[in-house]
Amino acid sequence: MGITRFTNCSLALPDGSLRRSDLFIDTDSGKIISGQAHFFSTRQPVDRTIHLQGNILAPGYIDAQINGAFGVDFSSIDEGDATYLKRLNEVSRRIVETGTTSYVPTIITQRKELYQKLLPLLRPRSAPDGAHVLGYHAEGPFLIPEKKGAHEESFLLDASQGIKSWEEVYGAAALDQEGVKIVTAAPDVEGVLECIKPAVERGVTVSIGHSNAPVDVAAKAVSLGASWVTHLFNAMPQMHHRDPGVIGTLGAQDESQRPFYGLIVDGIHVHPNAVRLAYDCHPEGAVLVTDAMSLMDPRLPDGKHEWRDGRYIVRDGLRLYIEGTSTLAGSAISLDHCVRNLASFTSIPLSKAIQCATWNVAQMLGGDVAKRKGALLEGRDADLVVLDRDGFLQSTWVMGKEVYTL
């Protein structure tokens, strides 16, 4: 216990640079501290020094779109609250094996009644020796049917009563609860545009997704407060040169009107060239997500697996298809793999790719998360990952405690 000093390492800083420097953490408070302040105020040596052999020390990764993992589906609550929370804890404990120290469980379009059972359970929580749950990401049900992807069409809704429609589905309490609250909705669905401002005022992060909106409608959504685009390129129209659509928001003349955008960089959902184009256009907005499904588990074999609502998913390496179709379902990739892919697809330094799974995500989520997570800065939570120079995970730390080692 006490003060731990990481030395012989390169720190991945919030601006995407790498700097050879020590990092000091207080294992009792679980925070990053200033080595200098500790030196002069306590006049005590550190309790433990860890030599990282030239490896990279980075903030722990944050996944803002993940539907499940390790056999657990966040949208399923068939066996009651206690079991759901137990399964959530299991995911928290295992997901640190991917370098993820914080995540936002994502609920895909559901039967209306399920939201009010699920969302209150997704308040911020931390499992011992596991990653933090930051809140919820409700992807749907206010989506455009033509762009539903793997969502169930019969559950899609419109918001004809404005914010009251959202309250009716999610529950007013869920829109006001503490923690991260992301809602992915299509601005071209009736009534959604009117919901944006009131929701944002209540602390909701509104994200544009599964939409056919023309660029001016998408831009309007951003001007009303929508700050994220859900999995850019997927479930939205291709960029047309006379109507760039949702993707076109990245090219807004006023830079403050360019939203953050999620990218699934598994090499399957988005072609590397498209990843590069988006990143080069708006690097500060890039947010890496896994959009992982319950079948995300390095140990799971290929083949058919039962999913939900009577459907099956076929797993072929990192590809997941809805059985009998060529529709891509979510992904089976881990976040640390996405970071490595981004660096190699775009030829940016690894530290800049790390920025897209840490600092950018924290900034996008705002609030408490933006202040406490996603950066190796004094006062922030000591959620860390140690990576080798190629970005392969060596160990994961949550609140100053080592929770995973290779």
Add this chain to the structure above:
Amino acid sequence: MRLSIRDSPEQVGLYVGDYLAKRINEFKPSAEKPLFVLGLPTGSSPLPTYQSLVELVQRGDLSFKNVVTFNMDEYVGLPRDHPESYHTFMYTNFFSKIDIQPNNTHILDGEAEDLLHECAEYERKIKSVGGIDIFLGVWERMVISPSTRCPGSSLVSRTRIKTLAYDTILANARFFNNDLSAVPRMALTVGIATVMDAREVILVVTGQKKAMALAQCIENGINHFWTASALQSHPWSLLVCDEDATLELRVKTVRYFKSIEKVQDEVEAKYGGAAVRKTRVNGVH
């Protein structure tokens, strides 16, 4: 007074680093006392020396485990964690890279409630560890301590508050976002007598700008406007400079000191120990 002339500031750093390492290792400081007591400066001149010392520690040739340090000065009213404070300088460039024990380091506290008490306490602490074995100083603008920066300093001064000269404040403005009002006006600094009380004093002098001052201090009399001249009456002082700093010295002065060094080297070679260090300081590893 000895003057050792090296080729460049980096060579000065290597030379002083090796010299200090030799002195400390010969002393064999231990936890059961006595500890080795070192006076230290800040500024750009001693940086090559600090780098050299850090390398020696990393190689295992030197340890600061039983060394006590006293810094020369600190700004008044500047928070300890300010990027321009001397606490930050010492931590960033030295203390964080060596094996010194935090409670063996001493730096004047410019935020102390009672500044006069802080100065008196500092002198008392130096006395309590048995005085300073080697005081390493630098020479910014004609005086031993960089913080004084004003021409006149009493040769019998002790640790006290000193106001900075206006041109010093102007020169420092670039470190404070060019905001003159943000630059500290005063500093706490050890006195000339405090430095002179050390058993040995080493002065690092590099660059052409110091050439006139070096010449005044070696070739002319003791004068409070050239406070380093006080070293003329110190029993054991060493000035280490680069070639540029000798530009205002008489040729015969330079030749005199170089010949002393040559004889010194022969004596040391005869009695061992110097050979390895010599090849190092001449840039041959």
